[in-house]
Structure formats: C-alpha cells, structure tokens
Amino acid sequence: MSETLSERDLRVIWHPYTQMQTAPPPVGIVRGAGALLFDEAGNSYLDATSSWWVNIHGHAHPHIAQQLAAQAMELQHCIFAGYTHAPAVNLAERLLPILPGRQSRVFYSDNGSTAVEVALKMALQYWHNQGSTRHKILAFHHAYHGDTFGAMSVSSRSVFTAPFNDLLFEVHFIDTPAADNIPALQAAIQALQPDTIAAIIFEPLVQGAGGMRMYEAAALEQLLQYCRQQGILLIADEIMTGFGRTGKNFAMENVSTGPDMICLSKGLTGGSMALGVTTCTAAIYDAFLSDDKLKTLFHGHSFTANPLACSVALASLDLFLDPACAQHRERIHVQHKQFAQRLSEYKTVKNIRLQGTILAFEMVTPGQDSYTNQLADLLHRFFRERRIMLRPLGNTLYIMPPYCITDEELGQVYESIIECVNVLMC
Numbered sequence: 001m002s003e004t005l006s007e008r009d010l011r012v013i014w015h016p017y018t019q020m021q022t023a024p025p026p027v028g029i030v031r032g033a034g035a036l037l038f039d040e041a042g043n044s045y046l047d048a049t050s051s052w053w054v055n056i057h058g059h060a061h062p063h064i065a066q067q068l069a070a071q072a073m074e075l076q077h078c079i080f081a082g083y084t085h086a087p088a089v090n091l092a093e094r095l096l097p098i099l100p101g102r103q104s105r106v107f108y109s110d111n112g113s114t115a116v117e118v119a120l121k122m123a124l125q126y127w128h129n130q131g132s133t134r135h136k137i138l139a140f141h142h143a144y145h146g147d148t149f150g151a152m153s154v155s156s157r158s159v160f161t162a163p164f165n166d167l168l169f170e171v172h173f174i175d176t177p178a179a180d181n182i183p184a185l186q187a188a189i190q191a192l193q194p195d196t197i198a199a200i201i202f203e204p205l206v207q208g209a210g211g212m213r214m215y216e217a218a219a220l221e222q223l224l225q226y227c228r229q230q231g232i233l234l235i236a237d238e239i240m241t242g243f244g245r246t247g248k249n250f251a252m253e254n255v256s257t258g259p260d261m262i263c264l265s266k267g268l269t270g271g272s273m274a275l276g277v278t279t280c281t282a283a284i285y286d287a288f289l290s291d292d293k294l295k296t297l298f299h300g301h302s303f304t305a306n307p308l309a310c311s312v313a314l315a316s317l318d319l320f321l322d323p324a325c326a327q328h329r330e331r332i333h334v335q336h337k338q339f340a341q342r343l344s345e346y347k348t349v350k351n352i353r354l355q356g357t358i359l360a361f362e363m364v365t366p367g368q369d370s371y372t373n374q375l376a377d378l379l380h381r382f383f384r385e386r387r388i389m390l391r392p393l394g395n396t397l398y399i400m401p402p403y404c405i406t407d408e409e410l411g412q413v414y415e416s417i418i419e420c421v422n423v424l425m426c
C-alpha cells in the first residue's frame with residue numbers, strides 16, 4: 001500500500017509552532033469546501049478557527065477560484081518598482097475608501113509580519129526624514145505582531161521570543177487601556193518623554209495570539225486621543241481584526257480617532273493567498289517626497305503586489321462587501337451570545353468574552369488555575385478526535401469561524417465544547 005501524506009510528511013517537513021518530537025502526526029488535508037476540510041481518508045474536519053484566522057468566506061470558494069484562474073491566464077507576476085498592473089491599482093482604489101482614518105496610500109508586501117515591518121519603518125523614517133529624533137516605540141503588554149525580528153520586537157516578550165530577547169530592539173510596553181487606567185497610562189507615557197516617541201502599535205479591541213484578550217473601544221479612544229495630542233503616530237494592526245472579525249468591517253470603526261497607518265493581511269485575500277498591506281495617510285506619505293534620494297522608503301519584497309494575490313483579494317472584497325456577509329457575521333454573533341450564556345453556567349469556564357464573530361474563554365481544571373501547555377495539548381487532541389479544528393492558546397479556547405459556517409455546524413462546535421467541559425469537570 002502506498003504511503004499516506006502524513007507518513008511522507010514526517011520524513012521531510014518541519015512544521016510551524018510544532019515540537020516535532022512529541023507532536024502527533026499531521027492530518028493530510030486534500031480538499032476544502034465551505035467551513036469543512038477533508039483528509040486523505042475522506043473524513044471531514046470543521047474549521048472553527050478559520051485556518052489560523054485567515055479564512056473568511058470558506059474554503060475553495062468558487063468566485064475566488066475563478067478570479068485566480070482568470071488572472072493566472074493574464075499575468076502572474078511582475079516587478080513592482082517602475083511597473084504596475086491592474087490588480088494592484090484596482091485593489092488599492094477599492095480598499096482605501098473603506099478603511100478608517102483617511103488612508104491615502106497602499107504599500108504592498110506578502111504577509112502580516114512584513115506589513116508590520118513596513119509600518120514600523122514608515123513610522124521611524126517619517127520622523128527621520130524630518131530631522132526629528134523621535135525613535136521610541138510603544139506597544140501593549142500581551143501584544144503579538146508577528147514573527148520576524150521587528151515584529152517580534154514590538155510583541156510581548158514570551159516563550160516564543162525567549163531565545164532572541166537580547167537581539168530584539170527596545171520597545172516600551174504599557175497596559176491595554178481600561179476604564180480605570182487612562183491616567184496611569186498617560187503618566188507612563190509622560191515618563192518616557194512623549195516627544196521622543198515615534199509611534200504606538202496596537203491590535204484594536206482584541207489581542208489575538210496573546211490570548212484573545214479583549215478591551216473596550218471607549219478606553220482605546222481615550223488613549224489614542226492622548227497619543228495623537230502628543231504627536232505619537234498610531235499604527236493599527238488589523239491583521240486579525242480586519243475584514244469583519246469584530247463585527248464592523250474594521251475594528252478601528254469603533255473609535256473616532258483615525259489611525260495614521262493600518263496593517264492588513266489574513267482575511268485580506270479571503271484566506272486564499274499570502275498578501276500584506278500597509279496603508280498610511282497623506283501626511284505620512286508626503287514626508288517621503290523629496291529630491292533627496294535618501295528620503296526614499298527603501299523596502300520591497302520579490303512578490304510585492306503579486307497580481308494573483310491582488311486579484312483574489314479583489315474577489316474576496318466582492319464577497320465581503322455583499323450585505324449577506326455582514327448578515328452572516330451578525331448571525332454568528334447572536335449564536336455565540338446564546339452559547340456564552342449557556343457556558344456561563346459551568347464553573348470550569350472563566351472569563352467568557354465575545355467580540356463580533358470571536359468567542360473566547362478560559363478552561364479551568366478543578367484545583368488548578370493556570371495549568372497551561374499540557375491542557376492545551378489535551379484540548380487540541382480532544383477536538384481533533386471529534387474532527388473539530390480548535391487550537392487553544394494555553395488554556396484559552398476560542399471560536400473564530402469562517403463567516404459561511406452554518407448554524408448546524410456552529411451547533412456541532414458548541415456541543416463538542418460542552419462535552420469537553422463536562423469531561424474536564426470529572
């Protein structure tokens with residue numbers, strides 16, 4: 001009998017975020033449709049976390065696939081310095097008007113981490129080009145902005161960054177804003193000398209990889225207003241929250257202070273191809289215009305503005321802007337709300353929180369409060385056996401489904417969680 005994908009994989013592949021010695025063999029996936037993925041034995045798995053938060057319209061969506069195929073017959077890639085093409089221009093034209101904060105330019109890259117790198121460089125060079133010495137960067141505790149060195153630097157120090165901590169550049173971390181800590185945050189910023197701070201980077205409303213931590217828009221608004229008064233640039237990392245995750249199209253629509261820069265990726269192509277976008281206001285862009293070549297933003301990647309990725313982002317945007325998409329998000333939100341009510345009756349579930357299509361909570365095993373990694377492995381296995389793709393962050397379990405998930409499929413996810421909670425209680 002011929003070997004399975006899973007067996008062949010074990011000889012040649014090194015997987016992300018995986019301890020290869022102890023991890024169970026990977027499941028070989030051959031096909032996807034809607035919220036389902038199918039393995040090589042024909043079993044279906046419910047993708048309850050949108051394949052690492054990227055998939056918004058379901059797998060193998062025909063509209064996205066058709067646009068991709070059509071573009072592939074026209075132009076697959078071309079250098080993006082000195083040359084341009086319709087997919088990149090069309091996408092920028094359609095994206096800018098729907099983004100919060102009067103965004104005026106799109107800079108393309110190819111994933112979330114690079115979108116963050118570009119934003120950091122834009123912010124630092126914005127000041128440099130004007131002869132300012134502002135250079136400090138602010139970020140939040142528990143932040144996650146990606147895995148490249150700059151993105152790691154602005155992320156909270158953790159077990160993920162430990163081997164590299166000495167090499168990460170200095171970033172000043174403050175608490176996420178809350179109703180009662182704004183004066184303390186202002187004092188912390190004062191102590192750093194605001195006129196030396198270049199920018200603050202933040203995940204609006206939901207800190208994803210840091211544990212699906214949620215915080216209030218009103219408090220964020222107060223902090224951002226203060227930062228703006230101090231001349232600090234505002235970088236909204238909407239890589240996870242963008243494209244409807246938190247209910248509205250973009251999480252920054254919940255505050256009235258517009259960001260100076262926005263980072264996008266994940267949901268941008270509907271989860272079908274790698275693409276990153278960093279947008280900025282005209283004020284940022286203008287600071288790079290000069291007869292002096294040294295004021296150029298010297299940054300670019302081989303696959304910058306890849307036409308295939310841009311056309312699938314356009315196709316995804318068609319689906320996203322259809323009113324049916326917002327209705328699906330609302331439907332999921334209502335179902336989550338009812339389920340949250342049901343969950344709240346279990347003593348082993350703590351800190352239930354909800355934002356748009358994201359429902360998160362902590363699992364507490366009796367007598368143990370922060371029993372982390374082992375519980376995460378246990379939970380992961382529990383759901384995998386039930387063919388539900390849920391991947392806990394420590395003891396935090398969350399659901400973040402593609403918007404096309406049906407009520408019945410959501411019900412299956414909920415029932416498996418109830419079963420899990422019941423098993424853990426014994």
Ligand SMILES: *Cc1c(COP(=O)(O)O)cnc(C)c1O
Binds near residue numbers: 114116237241
């Ligand atoms: C996933 C994520 C990133 C990094 O994106 P990659 O494409 O994985 O490099 C950055 N910021 C946030 C908020 C994210 O959720």
